[in-house]
Amino acid sequence: xxxxxxxxxxxxxxxxxxxxxxxxxxxxxxxxxxxxxxxxxxxxxxxxxxxxxxxxxxxxxxxxxxxxxxxxxxxxxxxxxxxxxxxxxxxxxxxxxxxxxxxxxxxxxxxxxxxxxxxxxxxxxxxxxxxxxxxxxxxxxxxxxxxxxxxxxxxxxxxxxxxxxxxxxxxxxxxxxxxxxxxxxxxxxxxxxxxxxxxxxxxxxxxxxxxxxxxxxxxxxxxxxxxxxxxxxxxxxxxxx
Numbered sequence: 689x690x691x692x693x694x695x696x697x698x699x700x701x702x703x704x705x706x707x708x709x710x711x712x713x714x715x716x717x718x719x720x721x722x723x724x725x726x727x728x729x730x731x732x733x734x735x736x737x738x739x740x741x742x743x744x745x746x747x748x749x750x751x752x753x754x755x756x757x758x759x760x761x762x763x764x765x766x767x768x769x770x771x772x773x774x775x776x777x778x779x780x781x782x783x784x785x786x787x788x789x790x791x792x793x794x795x796x797x798x799x800x801x802x803x804x805x806x807x808x809x810x811x812x813x814x815x816x817x818x819x820x821x822x823x824x825x826x827x828x829x830x831x832x833x834x835x836x837x838x839x840x841x842x843x844x845x846x847x848x849x850x851x852x853x854x855x856x857x858x859x860x861x862x863x864x865x866x867x868x869x870x871x872x873x874x875x876x877x878x879x880x881x882x883x884x885x886x887x888x889x890x891x892x893x894x895x896x897x898x899x900x901x902x903x904x905x906x907x908x909x910x911x912x913x914x915x916x917x918x919x920x921x922x923x924x925x926x927x928x929x
Contacts, residue, residue: 689841692769692812695805699762700733702801706759713751724751732759737767737776744777747785754789758798769809773825779806780824783831806832807841814842815850821857827873835872835880844887851893852908854884859911862918885919894919 690698708727713719723742730739740760747757764782768775792799810829813819829838843850861881864870870878884890894916902909 689811690804690808692805692808695801695808696762696766696769698801699765699805702797703758703762706755708752708756708759711752711756713746719746719751727760732763733766735760735763737771740764740767741776744781744785748789757785757789765805769805769812772813779809779828783828787831803832810838811841814853815847818849819853821853823861823870823872826877830873830877835877839880839884842884844884844890845893851897855894855897855908855912855915858884858915858918862915866918866922885922891916891920891923 711724711727713724720742726739727735727743729735740763743751743760744764747760748754761782764777768778768782772778786802791802806829810833813825814821819825826835826838842854844854845851858865861870865878865881868876868878868882870876870881894912898909898912898916901912
């Protein structure tokens with residue numbers, strides 16, 4: 689698994705053949721020429737979010753061609769990885785544009801670079817950061833990978849943040865998961881997510897997590913307790929069956 693920084697560097701390397709030269713845009717007034725000038729105002733890696741903000745929504749529609757979008761794509765991914773949910777163009781926005789551009793039909797090295805980045809970003813998101821993971825976050829990543837692969841990389845055993853993120857996610861969505869009623873991108877993802885409760889030693893990990901936080905973070909410890917009870921009850925039901 690590539691570190692996230694390596695995934696970003698790979699994007700710049702793979703897409704370095706593309707430039708912003710010869711980019712035309714609609715002259716009906718829907719595109720501000722000043723916004724276009726900002727795209728050329730600095731080297732790619734120095735462009736700030738404000739410089740790129742106006743371009744993404746119009747790219748491939750009223751400004752530029754596919755090769756121009758590919759030129760800017762690594763910078764969009766890099767800014768997203770830095771800001772995540774607060775980015776003006778988040779993973780949902782980028783995935784929607786990629787879908788329109790039929791990205792899975794691009795040259796294999798470009799497809800692989802995107803997949804490597806997204807997978808590294810997912811691991812950073814669930815295992816290395818304290819992330820308030822929602823179902824919409826999962827849906828964004830499901831545009832690139834299946835739910836089973838994402839779950840396999842969610843490390844609740846060896847990652848402190850991975851376990852905490854699991855606790856908070858399960859606290860809010862556990863009932864839907866255990867009832868097999870969690871729908872993501874129009875598909876039932878509950879069965880795959882439910883497999884996470886079968887992780888070896890999970891009960892002990894949750895008990896340790898509770899005692900570790902019961903004094904310093906009571907609100908979180910209460911959530912751990914609720915999740916622990918939910919899972920213990922479900923495991924008992926499973927044994928009876």
